[in-house]
Amino acid sequence: MIIASIKPSIRLVTLIALFFTTITCLNANSYNIVNEENGTKGLLVLQSNSFNAKKKSNFSLNGLKEQIDRGLTIVHFHSNEKFEYRTYDTHGSTEEAMAMTIMVTELFINKAKFIILGHDSAAKSLSDNTTTLRKLGLSSLSTIKSRQAYIMHNFTGEIVELLDDTSIDLIVEVPKTIKDEKIYFPKEVYNFEPNTNRYIAHAGGEVNGIKSTNTKDALDESYAKGFRLFELDIISTSDGKLVAAHDWGMWSRFTDYKGELPPSHEEFKKHKIYGDYTTLDLNGINDWFKAHPDATLVTDKLNDPIAFAESFVDKDRLIMELFSIMAAEEAASYGLNAMISQIPFMGIKGDKLDFLKINNIKYIALSRRMIKREKKLLVKLRDAGIKVYVYHVNFDAGKDEKYVYENEIGLVYGMYADKWAFDSEEKKEASK
Numbered sequence: 001m002i003i004a005s006i007k008p009s010i011r012l013v014t015l016i017a018l019f020f021t022t023i024t025c026l027n028a029n030s031y032n033i034v035n036e037e038n039g040t041k042g043l044l045v046l047q048s049n050s051f052n053a054k055k056k057s058n059f060s061l062n063g064l065k066e067q068i069d070r071g072l073t074i075v076h077f078h079s080n081e082k083f084e085y086r087t088y089d090t091h092g093s094t095e096e097a098m099a100m101t102i103m104v105t106e107l108f109i110n111k112a113k114f115i116i117l118g119h120d121s122a123a124k125s126l127s128d129n130t131t132t133l134r135k136l137g138l139s140s141l142s143t144i145k146s147r148q149a150y151i152m153h154n155f156t157g158e159i160v161e162l163l164d165d166t167s168i169d170l171i172v173e174v175p176k177t178i179k180d181e182k183i184y185f186p187k188e189v190y191n192f193e194p195n196t197n198r199y200i201a202h203a204g205g206e207v208n209g210i211k212s213t214n215t216k217d218a219l220d221e222s223y224a225k226g227f228r229l230f231e232l233d234i235i236s237t238s239d240g241k242l243v244a245a246h247d248w249g250m251w252s253r254f255t256d257y258k259g260e261l262p263p264s265h266e267e268f269k270k271h272k273i274y275g276d277y278t279t280l281d282l283n284g285i286n287d288w289f290k291a292h293p294d295a296t297l298v299t300d301k302l303n304d305p306i307a308f309a310e311s312f313v314d315k316d317r318l319i320m321e322l323f324s325i326m327a328a329e330e331a332a333s334y335g336l337n338a339m340i341s342q343i344p345f346m347g348i349k350g351d352k353l354d355f356l357k358i359n360n361i362k363y364i365a366l367s368r369r370m371i372k373r374e375k376k377l378l379v380k381l382r383d384a385g386i387k388v389y390v391y392h393v394n395f396d397a398g399k400d401e402k403y404v405y406e407n408e409i410g411l412v413y414g415m416y417a418d419k420w421a422f423d424s425e426e427k428k429e430a431s432k
Helices: 012-021 094-109 127-135 216-225 250-257 265-270 280-291 305-311 325-333 342-346 352-358 375-383 400-407 422-428
Strands: 002-004 027-034 043-049 058-061 064-067 071-077 082-088 115-119 149-153 160-162 169-175 199-201 231-236 243-245 295-301 318-322 338-341 365-369 389-393 414-417
Touching: 043 149, 071 094, 082 094, 094 127, 149 169, 160 169, 199 216, 216 231, 216 280, 243 280, 265 352, 305 325, 318 325, 325 338, 338 342, 342 365, 352 375, 375 389, 400 414
Parallel strands: 043 115, 199 231, 199 414, 231 295, 295 318, 318 338, 338 365, 365 389, 389 414
Antiparallel strands: 002 160, 027 082, 043 058, 043 169, 058 064, 071 082, 071 115, 115 149, 149 160, 231 243
16 A cells, blocks of 8 residues: 655646646546445445456445446545546557546646546556656556556545555545535436337336236236337247246246246246236237237347247337347348347447448347447447447446436437336327
8 A cells, every 4th residue: 555645746737737628528427326225325345456357346335336447447526425437448548548647637636535446457558647647646556557456545635545466455435524516527418309119118017016027917017108119038938839038947936836947838828927927928929919009029039030020910010139140130131120139249340330231220239338338339320320229227236217318318229128107208209
């Protein structure tokens, strides 16, 4: 541990600050968190992992965890409950490294309370900034080597730096005296038109607060709320019949089924989810969508598009998430609405947008965890009219449907939602 006083060169840092006053901070996030159930208010847990640790770095305040990307992340505290942060790729970009140095300089000048957290590799592009970092009192950061873990904070009024070849874990309490409303990382705002079709009812949507049932009851409840796109997980019974279930392990827990898995079609139909909710085989799926002609089915788990499309009630009301480039091309050649999944999409060689255009693919399913590191690609997809739907909603603490709506819709087109309260404008758009 290194403790150093802050003795920056005022002339130097002032010139730097003035030169970079027009920099726009991207990839920023801001939160206002109060969570008494997760322990002491203002308790900050930090974990910095180098490349060699082979695991993600993160920080959490009051129990809400944020994973960070490669480089150096600055977290500025407005109070011991509220913070904002931005990650700079100081490994891959000299511009990012300079912007990070300028931001740290400004934070010191304004006597702000903040932390710096390293992840993966953070040193490669810092070489032009070492003199400034040293003058700011960041001795360890100025000499950091590639693939080292790093944590810094100034909560005590002095600089505390930790450096390690592999990992650093630190728990500190954010001072209750912090009162700083200055915004360093302005929240990005994306404009978008309200539309019911921005929301896909995940696994049919919640039914009475229960997720992932893939049941008729879930479809009914979600339809009544305003959903018009419905995802179902389609898998096969032991005798080759298609049914809606996330996986057989989950289905057996939901139904308390103790027999061999997968069950037969006949056995599948005997059981209800939690004893109350009606499961769906292919006939049941078709019957429901016949009775709801304005509803569209979004499939998951399937990778044989033509066979399923021929057995579904209306292929024009079908969007199929597909898990290989070959399956996506096959669906496109058959005139189906293909939604290419994340792994095959990111594995496309060459120009990804050209591939989508040639194959008339208009939908992509991506994890919302990809957003921070793929913003440039997402902007291109958005501007090309490609509809990107994000999943992993509700998988990370605090990253629910409301968070995605307020922070990510507009950059991405829509989301897989367990629930959503549709407003009048969204319903009006759906009725057109």
